[in-house]
Amino acid sequence: MSATTREQRQWAMGVGALCVVPVIITSNYLLHVMVLIFIWSFIYTAWSMMGRFGLVSFGHGAFMGIGAYCVTMLWNTQGISPWLGIPVAVLLAVLLAVLIGYPCFRFRITGHYFALVTLALTEVVRSSVVALRDYTGGSLGVTPNSVLKEGTTWSITALQFADKRVFFYIALALWLFGLWVWQRIDRSMLRYAMQAVSQEEDAAASVGVNVTRAKLTVTVVSAALTALGGALYGQYQQYINPETVASIAVSLQIVFAVIAGGMFVKFGPTVGAVFTLLLTEGLRVGIGNKINALDSTIYGAMLVLFIICMPTGILGKLQEKWRGAKASGAAA
């Protein structure tokens, strides 16, 4: 019992410290970086809910794209508030996840095949966005119609805020929500079922795990959260284009960041987001925009190195080391 209260105390202190950050830090740039870290951490955490059980999806670009585009399109063409648009987008992503997930799991499409089917899904969404260029702006992207003008600095209905601090709190809440869902899954029977499934599907089924249902639940949760993240990403950035929210590049970026951080531990995806964003921003500030694509070049090389040398990620490796030290300390 005391362990729980200690953990709760640590959480309260951590969240409290984060809440005062915007009061202390007034630099818009730093706030911007932190908002991005929270939103991406949320999306990465959502991906890892599937990834940690061996369901490697390259389709999260599709779910993120649906989230971002659905909300923006409803707002721009129908004037429907994001408050209504977001549930619609999440519902759409869930439908798509079931549509793809159910047959995949039912017919035992796993591993390479699952990854490639989800890759095709991302391409379908990206190509559809490009093909519907009369409405979506195609590859040029689209900006949600702004209601902010002289005198109006915020609008709750349109979910648009000129002040970055507002988004800081929204993104912080989103990130905490993602961690909470992760923890709920981690402490549920579903987690044991999925762990069994990821190791040996037939054996899991033989002890009474409904394999299809377990996988589908995880997939639906992951897709819904990713769509929510995509929608808020669009609202925050006030600009989306198929390459940044719905492409294979995004899907790969998600997978890379999670692997870099560590997909088997709760804060792994967050560490991945911090690490990749600091790398990008560091290179941008240090070298400037002149050297195009240097950050991605380093990403790619590091992804290869990570998978070869450190498949459990930065945080996973650190925890292993820490536990190893503790275990050997206890033995001695």
Added chain:
Amino acid sequence: MQFFDIFLLETILNGILFGGVLALLALGLNLIFGVIDVVWICYAELMMIGMYTVYYLHNVFGWNLFLAFGAAIFLVAALGVVLHVVVIRPVLNSDPINQLLVTGGVLTFLQAAATLVFGIEFKNLGVSMPSLMLGEISLPWSRIAAALTALIAMFLLWLFLKRTYIGTAIRAISQDRAIMPLMGVDAGRIYITTSAIGGGLAGLGACLLVLQYDVHPAIGLSFGPLTFMVCVLGGLGNMLGGFIAAFIFAQLINIGGYVLSSDWGYVLAFGFFIVMMFVRPQGILGGKA
């Protein structure tokens, strides 16, 4: 019957020619998957490097076009070997998904490095070839040559696999990788040979595509996903299946593009792929699920 007009026929013929090139690309990927059991996600990026090689050797250094082709094929084959030794070999015994992801990293790396080195401009080889006129139908020679070369290359590869000792060993490994080392086949050497052939096929694909398309760092993304879909639709590792699937895909894209618009052609093709995965997850000819 305005629908079945001469332009539709032209579209179908162009689709067949496009299918030939796709089949060649799929063949290289299938060979590697069949033998090494690894999907090179970065396959089309190797091809992109080959296209840049041809462009630079021919347009910047003034090499003869065919000499540049040869150099590109050789270079990409060598790159295939390097990829295998540096990246694939260390993860050969880890999770299959790690093998997939590691080549995903190579994809990001090659694409970004190409942007870094070559810039994002579209580069055109500037070799213009006339078109073959069949009545009112015009077929570009560059496409005809590409499809014919692809067919010849596939036939030669088939001969190699059937008639030579190494070819037989490659086929044997793809059937049973556990037993063959006991029969005195050095699996490591077979893997390297296969990687070189797979890379060489990507290089050849590069030479054929550079005649028709401008080179830019993201060109791999236009052909890569397509190539995987073709391979999976045909049954990963099944070369004949991949061959047939390539033509199905090419027709879907071309006819879909003709009736609707070229973007919808791709949506149609990828949508068809997803549906087919549920109908026949083992591929149209595949036996191995």
